[in-house]
Amino acid sequence: MRGPTTSLTPPADAVAPARHSGAPAPGEPLGSHYDHCFGCGGKQPHGLHLEIRAGEGVSATAVLTVREEHQGAPGLAHGGVLAAALDETLGALGWMLRTIAVTGRLETDFVRPVPVGTELHLRAEVTAVHGRKIYATAAGRAGGPEGPLAVRAAALFVAVEVEHFTENGRDEEIRAAMADPDQVRVVRAFEVNP
Numbered sequence: 185m186r187g188p189t190t191s192l193t194p195p196a197d198a199v200a201p202a203r204h205s206g207a208p209a210p211g212e213p214l215g216s217h218y219d220h221c222f223g224c225g226g227k228q229p230h231g232l233h234l235e236i237r238a239g240e241g242v243s244a245t246a247v248l249t250v251r252e253e254h255q256g257a258p259g260l261a262h263g264g265v266l267a268a269a270l271d272e273t274l275g276a277l278g279w280m281l282r283t284i285a286v287t288g289r290l291e292t293d294f295v296r297p298v299p300v301g302t303e304l305h306l307r308a309e310v311t312a313v314h315g316r317k318i319y320a321t322a323a324g325r326a327g328g329p330e331g332p333l334a335v336r337a338a339a340l341f342v343a344v345e346v347e348h349f350t351e352n353g354r355d356e357e358i359r360a361a362m363a364d365p366d367q368v369r370v371v372r373a374f375e376v377n378p
């Protein structure tokens with residue numbers, strides 16, 4: 185049996201991504217896909233609380249302020265926290281395509297150390313789409329959108345149906361999510377994808 189291809193290079197017959205007509209205008213917040221999400225959830229006390237905004241084309245931006253609780257080494261951000269911030273910003277690109285998609289592969293380059301207190305400016309964009317596969321890249325720059333490159337990632341997201349969550353998530357949280365009208369609205373927003 186053949187396993188998944190590990191290449192993050194889109195195949196030759198991949199197509200350019202199309203920004204969904206209902207995607208928010210550049211600069212507008214995309215909103216959280218789940219209140220308790222570690223990356224973007226407002227009700228997640230341990231989370232990164234990223235406020236992700238629509239960018240031009242099929243892109244999104246966010247700013248992570250590196251806090252004491254994000255340390256790996258004294259005064260420096262933990263690489264896994266930075267990867268999580270990249271993953272979340274990349275994951276929000278689904279809003280721009282109106283496709284629910286999860287990370288299949290995430291490759292991260294840590295280019296320079298990121299001190300506590302840094303405002304890390306994150307930008308992610310979809311580069312190509314091939315069937316259910318969404319190819320994307322992201323970068324995090326220190327201090328501003330044009331600041332020095334600190335981290336970058338290449339990723340492959342895979343489009344899934346809502347059943348990916350309802351069939352795999354723990355019952356307790358799934359039941360609560362399905363009973364939350366705001367959560368149901370989020371899912372419906374994705375389901376309008378033509």
Ligand SMILES: CCCCCCCC/C=C\CCCCCCCC(=O)SCCNC(=O)CCNC(=O)[C@H](O)C(C)(C)COP(=O)(O)OP(=O)(O)OC[C@H]1O[C@@H](n2cnc3c(N)ncnc32)[C@H](O)[C@@H]1OP(=O)(O)O
Pocket residue numbers: 187188189190191217218223271272275276278284285286287288289315316317340342344346349350358361362367368370371
């Ligand atoms: C009312 C309740 C509602 C709740 C809903 C909430 C709203 C949700 C809204 C928005 C959510 C956004 C969330 C963003 C959060 C941030 C992002 C994350 O952290 S996501 C979490 C981490 N990721 C996972 O947990 C995935 C775990 N993996 C899987 O579930 C599967 O492996 C999955 C879905 C990725 C693929 O499995 P397959 O069975 O569906 O599909 P196959 O056939 O294996 O793959 C499809 C294609 O993709 C390639 N592929 C798959 N995995 C690959 C990999 N690792 N590397 C390269 N290619 C891969 C394969 O080779 C195949 O390509 P070929 O069509 O043959 O060309």
